[in-house]
Amino acid sequence: MAVLRLPFAKFQARLGQRRTALFAAGALALGVGGAVLYAQIEGDRGIAPIASTGDFEVTGIEVNATGKNADEARANGWREAQRKAWEKLWSTNGLGGGKAPALDDGTIEQMVSAVVVENEQIGPHRYIARLGVIFDRARTGGYLGMQGQIAHSAPMLVIPVLIQGGVTSVFETRTPWQKAWAEFRTGQSVVDYVRPNGGGSDSLLLTAGQVSRRSRNWWRLVLDEFGAADVVIPVAKLERQWPGGPIHGSFVARYGPDNRFLGSFEMTAESEDKLPAMLAQAVQRIDGIYAQALAAGQLAPDPTLNTQPQIDPKLIDAIVARLGPAPAAQQAQASGPAASATASAAAASTFTVQFVTPDAAAVDAALSGVRSVGGVQSASTTSIAIGGTSIMRVTYAGELDALAAALRAQGWKVTQGSGVLLIRR
Structure with a gap:
């Protein structure tokens, strides 16, 4: 997926802090050499989370535009996508609901900070594409009727657990589930996610076995490493019907040191190339479950972690x-x-x-x-x-x-x- 950004788009990345010295000290105490420790954390691991801000992102906008030439057709397609995205953004975030207020193309363009090209076909006089539009929160919030600060959760450490082929993994290898969470734009969410990179010592500290531990002292040590107050555990289980065939996914949203259940759902991807899109949609739905839990007061940090x-x-x-x-x-x-x-x-x-x-x-x-x-x-x-x-x-x-x-x-x-x-x- 190619990403085209306007010059004034600015994004800041938030990464959890990690200290590998903790593991080096533990390895020496157990008599394990440094070379063995390095062998446990080397390899093709780690996916850096994308930069996230509080901007609004609208994806999956379909356009079919024409023009005197390819450039004009593309420009017309982008303007059409921005208008459709504005209407969709208003329907989901506007205080008044209903139909979006009519704004001219120039005003809408001033609110747009980036255009994401998900798929496009360019002809001599036609432009067919599926686009995403990112609106700057500072410029758009006033039109949406938003005032003041939106209440967010405490920092929540994300441990994405994937079950496929009878194997449960987190950061031991790069997985499509980890990639989906790394590419999720957390700026629009009310949940303050702390997403580990997954490389280096992360693969030793954050494992599938960690989510079953109940020791508050150990969890406090883990959370302090990443500057988090509590933990959320999104679980994905993928079952392939046959090679190259449909992929059935079962998704569960869990949280806290006691691995408590919040909600679940199922989805199906038609083929392997449709899997990334299904996982991206699943991340958004799980984020919605966590947002509902936050509104209901269920996502507050566990008080036993600080006693x-x-x-x-x-x-x-x-x-x-x-x-x-x-x-x-x-x-x-x-x-x-x-x-x-x-x-x-x-x-x-x-x-x-x-x-x-x-x-x-x-x-x-x-x-x-x-x-x-x-x-x-x-x-x-x-x-x-x-x-x-x-x-x-x-x-x-x-x-x-x-x-x-x-x-x-x-x-x-x-x-x-x-x-x-x-x-x-």
């Missing part, structure tokens, strides 16, 4: 029951009167403290930090999980609130539960 992890009280009770009675109490019963008096005066209690341990050094650092807190009589590990969350048993002369405050004073981030603490740097 701190909380400890389930049932899990706390199970851990305490498994640990059994505190050894400090047993020692107090077996010791003499002096020890009993000391224990009573100090009112020592035993608490469970969970702490994040990405490596062995974190275990030693956490034990040293807790033992250095005033009032801590003993601190010993009961469960160690390198790369996860370990558990220690702490005997402290005081209440749990006081222990939590003392740890915060040392720079720890503390989450307090019922008789248990979760600490991390």
